[in-house]
Amino acid sequence: MPVLKLYYGDMPFWRAEVCRLALHLGKVPFEDVRAKTPEDRAAFKESGKAPFGQVPILEVDGKVIAQTGAIARYCGKLGGFYPRNDDFAAAKIDEIIDTATDMTMAVGKTFRMEAKEKTEAREQLATVTLPMYLKALEKIMTENGSTGFYVTGKMTIADIAMWRLFGWLTGGIVDGLPTTMLEPYPQLLANFKTTDQHPEIADWMTKHYPKK
Numbered sequence: 001m002p003v004l005k006l007y008y009g010d011m012p013f014w015r016a017e018v019c020r021l022a023l024h025l026g027k028v029p030f031e032d033v034r035a036k037t038p039e040d041r042a043a044f045k046e047s048g049k050a051p052f053g054q055v056p057i058l059e060v061d062g063k064v065i066a067q068t069g070a071i072a073r074y075c076g077k078l079g080g081f082y083p084r085n086d087d088f089a090a091a092k093i094d095e096i097i098d099t100a101t102d103m104t105m106a107v108g109k110t111f112r113m114e115a116k117e118k119t120e121a122r123e124q125l126a127t128v129t130l131p132m133y134l135k136a137l138e139k140i141m142t143e144n145g146s147t148g149f150y151v152t153g154k155m156t157i158a159d160i161a162m163w164r165l166f167g168w169l170t171g172g173i174v175d176g177l178p179t180t181m182l183e184p185y186p187q188l189l190a191n192f193k194t195t196d197q198h199p200e201i202a203d204w205m206t207k208h209y210p211k212k
Helices: 014-025 038-047 068-079 087-112 115-143 157-169 186-196 199-208
Strands: 004-009 031-035 057-060 063-066
Touching (some): 004 014, 014 157, 014 199, 031 038, 068 087, 068 157, 087 115, 087 157, 115 186, 157 186
Parallel strands (some): 004 031
Antiparallel strands (some): 004 057, 057 063
16 A cells, blocks of 8 residues: 555535545545644645645655545545455546536635625525536436445545535535525535535544634
8 A cells, every 4th residue: 555645725625525525435544734834834835745736636656646636536446445456436426526626626716805895796596506516416416326426325535525515515614605505506505515524524623623
């Protein structure tokens, strides 16, 4: 088994959690390196480890993998949450990971806006942009046979990524986005709740997530 070091900030954002949990749930040993202070972040930046200046990055026996999707797929394969011999299922999982990235980018760009522009942009997100994605994701779950999962009939990195993304979007953290946005989409909501209540994930949250 390779020696793994996963680098990110000390936060439960989906880009890191999909990788952390794929390894943790798969019983794959790894070092969870978290930059917790400004000094930690400065030291990491100075190290030059991140080829594109972004996290997460994953060190594998000292060699670096960058970009969320690449890391998530690698960790998913090691942990058993990404198929090695089913190209179609792998592509469908990639589709979900790329969608999570698109949704993150759509929301993320509003953080740099001034108050009035941000309010209007968040309204557009809440009423048009995100419902478009949610409707499409609900359809994908139906086309997967309404198994309760996004791809195949068991948890993959697609479920882990969307669970954590929706935890952010519906957690009351992003002003202007309704905490009830999943309610019109029963399969998405059920998948979110099932993942959230997974015993090992619940234990992980107790140990690593900020106390409310």
